[in-house]
Amino acid sequence: MRKKYNWGILAPGKIAHKFAEGLKILEKANLYSVGSRSAERAAAFAKEHGFAKHYGSYHEMVADPLLDIVYIASPHSHHMEHTLLCLGHGKNVICEKAFAMNSSEVNTMISMAEEKDLFLMEALWPPFQPSYIKALDALKRGNLGEVLYLRSHFAFKAPYDPDGRLFNPKLGGGALLDIGIYPLIDTLTFIGKPITIEAFASFAPSGVDHTVDIHLDMGKGRYASLYASLNSPGGICTELFCSNGKITLSRNRDLTQTCKIEAEESDPLVYTFKPAAMGYHLEAIEVMDCLDRQVGQSSYVSWSFSRDLIETMDAVRKRINLVYPGN
Ligand SMILES: NC(=O)c1ccc[n+]([C@@H]2O[C@H](COP(=O)([O-])OP(=O)(O)OC[C@H]3O[C@@H](n4cnc5c(N)ncnc54)[C@H](OP(=O)(O)O)[C@@H]3O)[C@@H](O)[C@H]2O)c1
Structure with a gap:
């Protein structure tokens, strides 16, 4: 070692x-x-x-x-x-x-x-978690077909504090950058980069987005609807509607994670994972x-993935007119 x-x-x-x-x-x-x-x-x-x-x-x-x-x-x-x-x-x-x-x-x-x-x-x-890896493996096997539609939400109710990290524009607060990023990670991972972006938002008095609702067109009949809110105890869930089945990924606040795989004409398979240390050690590994291995970037979260992610968030920000001090 x-x-x-x-x-x-x-x-x-x-x-x-x-x-x-x-x-x-x-x-x-x-x-x-x-x-x-x-x-x-x-x-x-x-x-x-x-x-x-x-x-x-x-x-x-x-x-x-x-x-x-x-x-x-x-x-x-x-x-x-x-x-x-x-x-x-x-x-x-x-x-x-x-x-x-x-x-x-x-x-x-x-x-x-x-x-x-x-x-x-x-x-x-997410990219390091067993539920995610299970979903990617299931899609690779091919019997579920192609992912045609992704529906994802990440929502919890945060007490409003204009100075706290979540609501302070000077600290880059707001739903999109803090939690809207997760439905977008799922979209880029399971379908790809959007070619058309529509988005709507409501704003907290501090000026950051309290809630953001995003609609994406990935081309070739593939779409995504994403919702992130600091104003609803809605939880965390992503559904992948495939041509021959469906995958549902969900997680609790303690980060226990579930992957449900429903292939046409088969009984549903449900996998539940509770990694040690809430799974954070997987990133450090x-x-x-x-x-x-003396490589400068990870293949799980490559620089090009991070670039695609932030470019998509930049585009959503443009649609909802979310401007931060100085940028
Ligand atoms: N991966 C995940 O599951 C996950 C979950 C939650 C948050 N996050 C991310 O982790 C980061 C931190 O989130 P958090 O919830 O841990 O935030 P937090 O509790 O507010 O901690 C942020 C820390 O940053 C330091 N800091 C430096 N400059 C600051 C400034 N101008 N104002 C306030 N704090 C400043 C402070 O530490 P000192 O003053 O002691 O140096 C503060 O304790 C964010 O990027 C967030 O999106 C990730």
Whole structure:
């Protein structure tokens, strides 16, 4: 086995706790350092999860020559700045979704990773999950036929707080970038990139989208209807209507996941998965496998996939006229 990798967490907020739980169960991951804007928060997070070092600034953390990989969990508005900071200090990066605010920022991040010959990946949860892999395998087998229509929703009720990450435009808040990204990941994975996009939205008083409703035409008679809302406890579900059957993917708030496969003239098959650490460790495994193989990007979440994703979100933003300060 190759040496252990020294992992650092940049911005120890809510999701960073879950990711740290994932790292803990991986033999090859050394919980090395935490960087926060606050020395107290960094120290508390390091103590809670058992990281060796803690820093009261992101700059100090990335200056440490022994740090190998940084997991970035800051708000969307800061992903490009923090990714460039890490890459500039020679660190490999896995950065939370949405990868950045727009495609121009994502292209800048990818160019720097290429230039510095470092690993970079958007931290997308679904592509690594067993339910997703089951669905892709079922489609590959061919008896379900072609995916003709995808219907997907991701909705939960978030208490309105104009300063919090979800509703603050300065932090890249809103339904599309935060949760609308998931139905779009499913669309790109299971059908492909849209050629025509229609979208509607309602807005919170802070100016970000509270709810977004997206209709996509992929060509050749293939369509998708997507819904994301911070204003309804609607849950998470994606249905793939195929020419000879149907697949339904759903997950609970605890990230227990189900894949139901209904092929014509067969009994439905239902698979339920509850991965350890809510499945977050699967992303970290991929990062370390790629570094072992000395490749700069993942085939599960390639740079071209992240580019397609952010370009589609840019196009939806244009349709609903969602403008953020400065971009
Ligand atoms: N993959 C998933 O399942 C999943 C789930 C939830 C969220 N996410 C993504 O993870 C990222 C973080 O989400 P979260 O819910 O963990 O957010 P959060 O709890 O608000 O944490 C974000 C952290 O970013 C740091 N930060 C840096 N600059 C900031 C600023 N100007 N304002 C506020 N915080 C700032 C803060 O840490 P310090 O001040 O201590 O440095 C803060 O704790 C987002 O990109 C989100 O979309 C992913």
